[in-house]
Amino acid sequence: MIRLHRCCIALLMASAPVAASAASPIELTARVLVEQRQAAADGTTRIVLVPPARVTPGDAIVYTLIYRNTGSQPVPDLVVASPVPGNLLYAGPAEKAAVPEVSVDGKAFAPLAQLRVDGRPAIAADVRALRWRIAAPLTGGAAGQVAFRAIVK
Template sequence: MFPSFLSSAAVSVSALGLLMVAPAIAAGPLEVTAHILVEAKQRATDGTTRVALVPATRVVPGDRVVFQLAYRNTGRQPLADIVLDNPVPAAIAYRAPAEGSAAPELTVDGRRWGPLATLDVALPGGGTRAATAADVTRVRWRLGAPLAPGAAGRLAFQAVLK
């Protein structure tokens, strides 16, 4: 069942582009750009088919997408204690960190954060069950070291449109 804004088979990516950036200490300007990419099959000149990431404009259920955050310190001082926090829209199921990206902390309830294997979901009648990737509601990354002036990076996670 899709939320009301996902009633058609194809969905505008702008409806999915939710992003929140929360540096714990704003010691200077932090520029963050969010991109949503989709896996697209492309035929190579040798006849093989390759999967490439391309900017998403519309997605359909089952499409694999990558949410990517590019960040850069545009200031003259290092930035410390940076936390990048991205909601996982209800129509999206988290899959894994994107290739080459640090693994994010995950939450299913907004209170407890950690690797998926450490999370559980409360059941209506009491008790819990192990959380699955589809239960993830937010991802976040904490940059471990101060971000030097002019320094930049990218973080990303894979997901699928439900």
């Protein structure tokens, strides 16, 4: 049985984003799932996502941001942004998730291949912040999610 390490889970959730302002109808919630290998009936191994009971350095996780319009009016041009929590290394978009724009300095966002750090091409571990542009207006009461993979430091 896996035991919960509260300090690790708290650190993972400490950077969970909040609504942009008190007047914003957008509510953001973070959810963390750990990648776990499971034996399949056919003898192969598959990766499943499970709630974290314990995370340790080197564990692969999926960090999901769930956004919801709590208002009644559509919200156009929604941008969901989040820093990469300090105890995580960005490892790319989650499976079947939109690819975010990334930032190595928290200011300039672009696809990873276009960014540089100290004159060299940036790598996933250099990423400090993420941003997703939601194309369609988010209608009142509607929700969606974006996600990324990360490795626990």
